[in-house]
Amino acid sequence: MPKSPPKSPSRSAASTQPPNLSGAQIRQTFLDFYAERGHQVLPSASLVPEDPTVLLTIAGMLPFKPIFLGQRAAEFPRATSSQKCIRTNDIENVGRTARHHTFFEMLGNFSFGDYFKEKAIVWAWELSTEVFKLPPERLVVSVFREDDEAFAIWRDQIGIPEARIKRMDEKDNFWQSGPTGPCGPCSEIYYDFHPERGDDHIDLEDDTRFIEFYNLVFMQYNQDAEGNLTPLSAQNIDTGMGLERMAQILQRVPNNYETDLIFPIIQTAAQIAGLDYSACDEKTKTSLKVIGDHVRAVTHLIADGVNASNLGRGYVLRRLIRRVVRHGRLIGIEQPFITQVAESAIALAEAAYPNLRQREKAIKTELALEESRFLETLERGEKLLADIIAKLPAKGQISGQDAFTLYDTYGFPLELTQEIAEEAGLTVNTDGFEVEMEKQRDRARAAHETIDLTVQGSLDTLAENLHETSFLGYTQPQAEAEVKLVLVQGKPVDTAAAGTDVQVILDQTPFYAESGGQVGDRGVLLGEAGLRVRVQDVQKDGAIFVHFGTVEAGTLKTGDRLTAQIDLACRRRAQANHTATHLLQAALKKLIDENIGQQGSMVAFDRLRFDYNLARPLTAEEIQQIEDQVNTWIAEAHAADVSIMPLATAKAKGATAMFGEKYADEVRVIDFPGVSMELCGGTHVSNTAEIGLFKIISETGVSAGVRRIEAVAGPAVLEYLNLRDRVVRDLGDRFKAKPEEIPDRITALQDELKTTHKELAALKAELAIAQSDQLIDQAEALGDFKILVAEMPNADADALKTAAERLLQKLGEGAVFLGSAPAADKVALVAAFSPAVNQKGLQAGKLIGAIAKLCGGGGGGRPNFAQAGGRDPSKLTEALTEARSQIHAALG
Structure with missing residues (x-):
């Protein structure tokens, strides 16, 4: 309770101007306020949650889920934190509205069966009005429509006029974790940007006037499968204040993006693009806001151990990176730029989150690799779009599904597809695109964005x-x-x-x-x-x-x-493979990079798999060195020392922990002195000699910046070698050669095959030349030009190319258009035009693309030379006739 009664929010009272606090000051002020009131200050949890039912940490309460469910006792009756969060369910609104984000910080105070509504409300009001000095007359609160207790506290103890206390329904003011489980009413505090409009028409849905910045959840019920509510034995408080929203209010800027938490990142992106943010149109500002928001998100995700992939949280990261690159291209940035912007994000947040600077190398390496790969993907998308356009009739329409594939798979913004389509005289089915987009949103909401505190399995x-x-x-x-x-x-x-x-x-x-x-x-x-x-x-x-x-x-x-x-035999195999992974990691750290860390592993009875962070493949020499080092340690017979100790002690001794893994206060340490010391709960050999042998099977890439080694240890090595021995024996019998002679024999056969291919290509070229020489007499004069349109039976694309180039050289100024049907379902076309023909406005690429459609295909190329293909040989004669007609019309 405050030391003095709360001040009545009388509109006539003079209000103190709110302080213009930085984001860092707001965060610290909030934590200090609740620390002074007996709350334990806790650091932000990782964006990778302990809870396997949730993809990412999407709310400040998530780390306390087991406590709210009664599955774990609270270490402290009260807690406060500033929690990093990621949400992508409304990703399309990022940059378009004043306060939608993928990455944000939630300031929270929590009570685990200690205090309840009265203290939560009184403290929230004291913090808002006396510490942050928000004018009381600018604040409006909402309560659940049936929560008379909260209504009375706001009206009678705080002194808020009834007109500024709004009763809301379940949709807005009743928090539920899922279909069953802990739940309860909530009360929200809104800031009013336009109190001069009066209290007669307060609509809290009007986000041009109101911003909700503090939500107080009163968890007092448990809901069963039938929807029945029963009081919880312990009543809990879960609150959340949006750091970015409070920064917008106190810093007096029009949106969250222009606060000191994000705007420096936006300015960096604008400088790279050669733009002045204040002079940009809204479309450009939206792209800059998306870049600012998403770069914050991806730097924190990578810092917390997430790597880009096509699955789970790795897909979220990849999608965000690609959106950054895409919006960079929309504002004119063609070159790689994301690591420069990331540096701004790291510098901005490293004081509060030191792991950003500690993981700087990993962050920038991952971002650079993903960006370069996506730029290559964009080029492939441009080719796909060209193929789509080539198959459409004049004034046709690109389907919504094709437009969405370009957007989702190749990173093409809809606006870019529309722009290119317009140049070709086409339109885009935007309604169909939105249908596909909504399907993706539904999948994203269902897969990623639900806090379900009840999914714990049938047990x-x-x-x-x-x-x-x-x-x-x-x-x-x-x-x-x-x-x-x-x-x-x-x-x-x-x-x-x-x-x-x-x-x-x-x-x-x-x-x-x-x-x-x-x-x-x-x-x-x-x-x-x-x-x-x-x-x-x-x-x-x-x-x-x-x-x-x-x-x-x-x-x-x-x-x-x-x-x-x-089964002891299976256990011994698993032990051998598990200890081998520890030795493998030690060898990687020793021989390749001491900063290498485990990104995942699999220990089975017959093999092992170890994923680790490295931006490049290992060389064959390095793989051999690693394998030799592990086998040396095995042969040296290092005894295991297994002990239980405090986590802090284990880390002080240098024990290796898996990045992002959550450990208890007491940990199990597996130590092979002088070789490897790791925190691990698995089973291991008592001496490295028990492993026997270690053999690396493969080294591959898993995702950008993550490599994978697959190997075998113990008895599985003998099985692996026996299989390889059988293969070598079989090859020896086939080649009539000793094992050591097989590589040379295969090399000789490969050389022979290459020679045969070259000879065949030369024969095809000679045949094409011979065929083309026979066609020269079919050329016709058309003014100052010579025109040749003809079929070369059974010639493939390479032969047509050779023939067309030779014929044009012989004809001089003119046009050559050749076609062939080298297979029952294949058409090949080629066009070669001289410079004078191009000056007449006739371009090989455009002409051949249109002609190929007649054969059920497409293609294109340069103005002077182009190739195309098709699937309907029955239309070849018609296609050549049309080509002749169009050439005559252009040159006649």
Whole structure:
């Protein structure tokens, strides 16, 4: 509670002018305010959330999800934070409205069963009016229509006139995490840019007058599947103040983009484009705003360990980068530029987020690679658009689906497609484009942007009555255990007969559950009366281990006492491969780059996969050096030292942690002294000598800046080598050669094949010349020009090209147009024109594109030379006749 009663927002009272605070000052002021009121200040969580059901961190409350669900006890009764967030559900509005963003910061204060509505409202008002000094007469609040308690607090304790307290329905003022789960009414505070318009016509949907900057959520209910609300045992507070929105208000600028949080990035982009932002039209300003917003987003995403790809959060990153490049081209930037703008974003935010500067190299490398690749993609898109246009009749229309493919796959803005189409006398089906765009928005909303706090798997409701599974597998290959739960197709059963696929939960287990990239153990569950359950996999649901298997004999019952026994041969293989990944990472750091870090891994029984950050492929020599180093460490027989210690201690000792991974306060450290020390919960060999051998199978690229090594270790190496040996023996028998002679034999055959191809090409060229010499007599005079339009039977595109160039050389000033049907479903066309013909306005590229349509194809080229293809040989004669007619008309 404030020390003095809240001031009444009387319009007659003189109001203090709000301070013009920087974004950094607003952030710190908010955190300090709540720290003084007993809130623990917490750093922003990563944009990559711990919650596997959510793609990206999209709200300030997301890191506290387990607390709100009652799955984890709160370490502090009160907390406050400034949380980085990413949302892309309204990406098309970015830059077009005053306050839509993909990246934004949410200032929040949270109570976990401590205080509730009264303190949340009083403190929010005190912060807004007494600290940020917003004039009370400029503030309007909303409450849920049935929340009389909040209404009364605002009216009676804060003193806001009823006319400026708006009751809203569920859509606006009732927060729900999903169809079920914690929920409750909320109250929002709006800033009024035009209080002079009075209180008679307050419409909070009018974003030209009002901006909602602070949302207070009162989580007081639990909603069941039927929509029934029951009070929660603990009432929680979840608030969010938009940093960018408060900056717009206090810095007195017309939109969030012109605040000091974003505008310096926009200015950098404008300078690169040679533009003065203040003098730009709205279309250009929109592109600059998109660049400013998206560059903030991509720098933070990469800093938090996201790499561009075509899946999941990697696709979000790639899409944002491509939009930056696309909008750069719209404002005239043709050269690579995104790393320059990223430097501005890093410099602007590094004080609050030091990891941006720490990850500067990774950020700029990823951005440069993605930008260069996308520029190449744009060139391919331009060729595709040319093909689309070539197939359309005069005054035709590019379909909405084609326009959207160009936009979504090749990065073509709709405006660019329309511009090019207009030059060709065509239009674009924009309605069809919008239909495809809306389909994509629906997919994006469904896939990425829902905070669902209830999706925890079918075991959630049952897990409340289960204790976490005790894992014994680090030291025991088998253990006695009690069956706590049996599931068939996700539903609990009392018994399961032979032949039934089951999921079994035990009180304790030696089976390792899949995690950290390592597969789950295999083995058997053995019980009385011949009971035998074959376990094929083990997964985790929180701290509960779920054994997936099949009842092979007997009947499995809840409450059974049985023996859980892992397959030791499989475990040893997994251990060998897992330890090998640790040695592999150590070798990469030692031999290639000490900044290399794990980006992902897979440890199976028969192989291993290790993804790491590196902007280039490894050379063959480097791969051999890495393999030799790992095998040297194996042969040196380094013993493992496994220990549990505080996370801070492990990091101080130099233990390697996976970037972006979340660790508990106590961590397990796998140390092979002098070689490798990592935080890891997986199973490992006790001595590197147990691995035996290590062999790299391949090294490939996964995405920009991420490489992948696939390898085998232990017994799998022998299997791999045996397979290769069989292949070599078979090749030796085929070539009648010793293994060491096979490469030379293959090289000789390749050279022979190349020679044959060259000879064949030479023969085809000679044939084309001979055929062309026979056609020269068909040339006709047309004024000062000589014209030859003819068919060369069975000639391919290369032969036509050779013939056309030779014929034009012989004819002098003139035009040559040749056609052929080298296959039953293929047409080849070529046009070669002299400079004087071009001066008459006749261009080979334009003519051949139109003629090729008659044969069901398309093509183009330069004014003096062009080639095209088609699919309908029956139209070849018609096409040549039309070509002759158009040449005569142009030159006659």
